[in-house]
Amino acid sequence: MAVKGLGAIDQEYDGSKLRIGILHARWNKEIIESLVEGAKKKLLEFNVKPENIVVETVPGSFELPYGSKLFYEKAAKEGKPLDAIIPIGVLIKGSTMHFEYICDSVTHQLMKLNFELGVPVIFGVLTCITEEQAQARAGLIEGKMHNHGEDWGAAAVEMATKFN
Numbered sequence: 013m014a015v016k017g018l019g020a021i022d023q024e025y026d027g028s029k030l031r032i033g034i035l036h037a038r039w040n041k042e043i044i045e046s047l048v049e050g051a052k053k054k055l056l057e058f059n060v061k062p063e064n065i066v067v068e069t070v071p072g073s074f075e076l077p078y079g080s081k082l083f084y085e086k087a088a089k090e091g092k093p094l095d096a097i098i099p100i101g102v103l104i105k106g107s108t109m110h111f112e113y114i115c116d117s118v119t120h121q122l123m124k125l126n127f128e129l130g131v132p133v134i135f136g137v138l139t140c141i142t143e144e145q146a147q148a149r150a151g152l153i154e155g156k157m158h159n160h161g162e163d164w165g166a167a168a169v170e171m172a173t174k175f176n
């Protein structure tokens with residue numbers, strides 16, 4: 013039995029008043045699509061209204077931190093503020109150091125964004141050595157692992173409501 017995963021939820025969370033932004037990279041399309049579906053599915057299970065799940069895209073994972081900031085600011089300016097953002101990206105190791113630099117910078121900038129924006133910015137980025145690892149974490153390999161997008165949806169609702 014695997015020990016990894018979010019574990020049992022500590023209380024009930026109601027996302028019915030939340031507006032959640034999902035910003036996903038367009039690299040590694042099939043895996044991304046599955047992760048986005050997983051996140052959406054979980055948001056709906058937590059009663060987030062379909063019309064309050066806003067999906068936008070950026071080219072690659074490197075664009076996720078700045079894209080998230082622009083996404084947040086645009087929504088606020090339009091009077092439809094986001095209560096949490098789920099940036100989703102899939103980084104797969106190639107043959108150069110590109111992977112390490114992107115993983116490191118994106119992770120740090122997303123963490124910083126939580127404090128800069130004052131809303132939860134979830135870490136929805138897979139940093140995988142192989143494509144198979146990414147597929148497994150997107151729930152695309154039967155019987156292997158669960159879709160991690162679901163964890164990200166649940167984390168967004170919990171973090172946007174827990175301390176309010």
Ligand SMILES: Nc1c(NC[C@H](O)[C@H](O)[C@H](O)CO)[nH]c(=O)[nH]c1=O
Nearest residue numbers: 037039071072073074101102103104
């Ligand atoms: N190799 C991967 C990338 N690379 C693209 C960069 O994220 C970026 O869009 C480009 O350098 C322009 O600034 N992105 C991923 O999301 N996943 C990869 O595996």
Ligand SMILES: CC(=O)[C@@H](O)COP(=O)(O)O
Nearest residue numbers: 104105106107108110111
């Ligand atoms: C995530 C990456 O950086 C990547 O797939 C780039 O591949 P490479 O290092 O072969 O250019």
